[in-house]
Amino acid sequence: MRLSVIGCGYLGAVHAAAMASIGHEVVGIDVDERKIEALSRGEAPFFEPGLPEILRDGIASGRLRFTTDMAEAAGSAVHFVGVGTPQSKDGYAADLTYVNAAIDGLLPHLSPGDVVAGKSTVPVGTAASLAPRVTETGATLVWNPEFLREGFAVQDTVDPDRLVAGVPSDASGERAADILREVYHPSVAKGTPFIVTDYATAELVKVSANAFLATKISFINAMAEIAEVTGADVTQLADAIGHDVRIGRRFLGAGIGFGGGCLPKDIRAFSARAEELGRGESVAFLREVDEINLRRRERAVQLVVEALGGQLFQKRIAVLGAAFKPHSDDIRDSPALDVAVRLRGLGADVIVTDPEATENARRVHPQLDYTRVRDEALQGADAVIVVTEWDEYRRQLSPEHAASLANGRIIVDGRNCLDAAAWRAEGWTYFGMGRP
Structure with a gap:
């Protein structure tokens, strides 16, 4: 099938390449010329495992190409819209500027029978407001939210755990749902749940999933x-309650909290939309979820201050991590980078290391020192804090090796990902989050 993908950021670039990898003919469209040039060369503009390989394969096969010309979307059976919905500059609501611009730019190139599939995370009610403009062209709007995990986005696109399609309640909706089933045929054929619903439910599936995940993370951080x-010991607590099948152990890891380009802004936008609908009290708890999350960053800083006797001036602190999570170079609302900046503000000499995110971090916070080499960061450190649980910190760094490089033996485990007993046995003073 011939597909277009409007917006080639994190979501769109992955979706375009993944759709080409399962056999579709795909054109990715974006206004950013530098991004399009890089993608056309088979270069991913961000770090995502598996993406460079399917990008190069798609381009080499002729099934995948990228352009800045929206007219190239004409002739596609399905047009996926995957542009960003950032937090508004003057409040918590989602900024739909890019969604509206994408739809406006696409309208002249639609034909009767086309399907426009929104994938962006939007406030409930957005699809219903956009649908009339699309319907006037003879095309049909559906809402097909994404559920990607950074670091596993290719896998989650090619082999999702569920597919959701919000469609209009007429024959055009049924037809559009059937077309999406064809698009996702490999997943549908293997039995992946394909849930057809109305616009509002499809929009709520995405934001409520993010709200639930954020709530679970903040719950264990509250504990x-x-x-x-x-x-x-919150780690033992999480193990114990995680055995309850109604609760489960996943995402009950206490630490410095969540970040990234989705959870923080999505729960804030959800709260703002609920207020607009006159039901702000229904999700009022999300404000506390957000506040708990931000408090844990301050607690990590406090542990470092306490460990160094209240004096950080000219103390060298190795910050292990900058990305908001491992297997990513995304520093948007990164708790790890926030902790590093706060420590620097208290007078410490901060050296930040991360396998993938140092250049992104340097562009945003040039006042910090950076290295991609873990051992360079550890050399001469008075204290070490782990803030992103990359394997080279949690599994591949031994307390003996760290002790051979650092000046002091103070380790703050901001992700509760280290073996506390092993570090203490080697003479380190170990501090965890919610651990004795």
């Missing part, structure tokens, strides 16, 4: 706050 004043 960490209680553990810190009672002497309990």
